Amino acid sequence: MSDLRQHSDLPTRRPGELGARELARWAWRQLTSMRTALVLLLLLALAAVPGSVIPQSGVDALEVSQWKEAHPNLTPVYERLGLFSVYDSAWFSAIYLLLMISLVGCIIPRTLVYARALRAQPPAVPRNLSRLPDHTAYETDDDVEVVLERARTALRRKRYRLRVADDGPAGVSAEKGYLREFGNLVFHISVIVVLVGFAVGSLRGYQGGVIVLAGNPSSGLEGGTFSNTPASYDDLDPGSLFGADDFDPFTFTVDDFDITWLTEGSAAGTAREFRAPITYREGLDGAEQTYDLRVNHPLSIGDTDVFLIGHGYAPVITVRDGDGEVAYQGPTVFLPQDPSFLSFGVVKAPSARPGAIGLEGVLYPSFEFIDGNPVTVFPALANPLISMNVWTGDLGLDDGVPQSVYVLDTSGATPVDDADGTQLRLDLQLGETVQLPDGLGSVSFDDVQPWVRVQISQSPGKEVALGGVVLALLGLLGSLFIRPRRVWVTARRREGEESDRRGATMVEVGLLDRSGGADLTDVLDEIVAALQGRAEEEKA
Known part of the structure; x- marks a missing residue:
């Protein structure tokens, strides 16, 4: 009785109540069950959908900025949810890690079972x-x-x-x-191999994009040169374990850009082939080499792959101020807005006198006037025209806030009007020059230079992931078509x-x-x- 009285103050566990150890064991069994692994795999697939629908900052920062401008109300919500960088978000990483733990805890015991069955009599x-x-x-x-x-x-x-x-x-x-059991064994192990390969590529690799001007031999325009340094990228998405010293040293110049267009039938206006001849040099003292960069035919330099993923036009525009001095001159990248390559761009000439000049408008690669308005009739550069509005005054460049080269801040600027009081619209064909009113200067449309967008990346785990996929297919074929018989x-x-x-x-x-x-x-x-x-x- 004394022992009972001595221990009467200890907490008693009700029937069916789980302690800390039993609760942890139950949670582990639930997490490592095949049902949970399948649910997490489905969640991972669903979580990847926004990454393929919504523009990602690590893939195309320009498209992200355009999307934000077109959807100002949704942008704060998407930013809070991390939808512009889905694969780096905390919730996507949590699903990925839980799936890895679930698969490892689920597959290792089954692997041991398959291994024993493989040796059984x-x-x-x-x-x-x-x-x-x-x-x-x-x-x-x-x-x-x-x-x-x-x-x-x-x-x-x-x-x-x-x-x-x-x-x-x-x-x-x-x-x-017995090879059926071996196929099951290989398939289960290969799933982990694939996930490890993707994880290695995500942590130790990087992906970046940059727009490079292409040369135009017929016009004597030289192509732009890219040097593989972090500052040269328009957008860069490095892995957590990737450092600045891991960039392969190389430079390349885009010598030309050639497109073969389909001109007949229902597919007219569709590009059949893209080709960008480039000259590149590995390291500082490497010899110059040439390569025809094409879609799905990347250039491999060391551990880095260079892909051709897009193209567009950069009209060569010259802006002279009221004193006749050149305030702006050179190719200006215009971004395509639709399959017809109707392209949008801006020009900023802050040094113009008597006032800064800003131009905002579109490029029509092949235009026709319909009811007094220009429309593009073909994506190839056959009869180009630029149509732009003119602004003067404060362009927001002196506020100390970084501004995109594809955005013109007109909140403090004044639109330039024509003689009848409406906002001035410049319609310039190739080779034309238009004088601006009020002695502001002139704008000339001198030439058009093509540009290409390249994606540069390192994916150190791609061989591991590819090997895992091949093993998974072989294991799946073995488990499906090998019939065990006794x-x-x-x-x-x-x-x-x-x-x-x-x-x-x-x-x-x-x-x-x-x-x-x-x-x-x-x-x-x-x-x-x-x-x-x-x-x-x-x-x-």
Whole structure:
């Protein structure tokens, strides 16, 4: 009684209540169940959908900025949810890590089970083979040992694995199709290999994009040069373990850009082929080399791949101020807005006098005037025209706030009007010059230079992921098409008076298809025919 009174103050656990250890064990079992792994895999696939629908800052920062301008109300919500950088967001990483833990905890025990099954011997002979779905029996006058030895020889030739020791009825146990278990083993391991490959690429790799001007030999325009340094990228998305010293040193120049357009049929206006000849140099002292950069044909320099992913036009514009001085001159990148390559761009000339000049408008690669308005009729550069509005005054460049080269801040600027009081619109064809009113200066449309957008990336885990995918396919094919089968052959002498007559040895053969649903009638007949054929040869 004293012991009961002594421990009466200790907390008692109600029936069915889980302690900390039991709760942790239950949570681990739930996390590492195959059902949870499948749910997390589905969640990961769904979580990747926004990354393919919404522009990503690590892939195309320009498109992200355009999307934000077009959807000002949704932008704060998307930014809070991390939808502009889905694969770097905390919620996506949480799903990925939970999936990894679930798969490892789920696959390792099953891998051990498959490994044991791969080494296991065929099971002993059942006592009643007649209960098997595929079964037959016949009589022979040969001794039991002769029949069993004949069965062992026939099954070995058919690549069955025989049971070494048998403590059941006198008979032979055989099985084949063990590679099915090996296929399951390979498939489960390959899933982890693929995830590890993606994780390595995400942590130790990077991806960036940059627009580079292409040369135009017919106009004497030289192509732009890119140097592989972090400051040269328009947008850069490095992995957590990727450093500035990991960039491969190289430079390249885009010498030209050539497009083959389809001009007939329903596909007219569709590009058939893109080709960007480049000259590149590895390292500081490397020799110059040339390469034709094409879609799906990247240039590999060291561990880095250079992909051609886009193109557009950069009209060469000259802006002179009221004093006749050049305030702006050079190719200006215009961004395509639709498949017809109607392109948007801005020009900023803050040093113009008497006031800064800003131009905002579109480029029509091949235009026609319809009802007084220009429209583009073909994406190829055949008859270019730029149509731009003019602004003067404060362009927001002196506020100290970084401003995109593709955005013109007109909040503090004044629109330039024409003689009738409406905002001035400049429509310039190639080679034309227009004088601005009020002595502001002039704008000239001198030429058009193509540009290309290239994606530069390192993916150190891609070989690991590719190897995992190949292993997964091989393992899946093995688990689907290899059919494990078990064969049992028993032989026994009849008892009593029947043992003295011919055919007194009863032979039974049973088959079992472990994958289910297979018709083993032909296999059973083949085995029986092999056994009986050997008996007839020995008699002969």
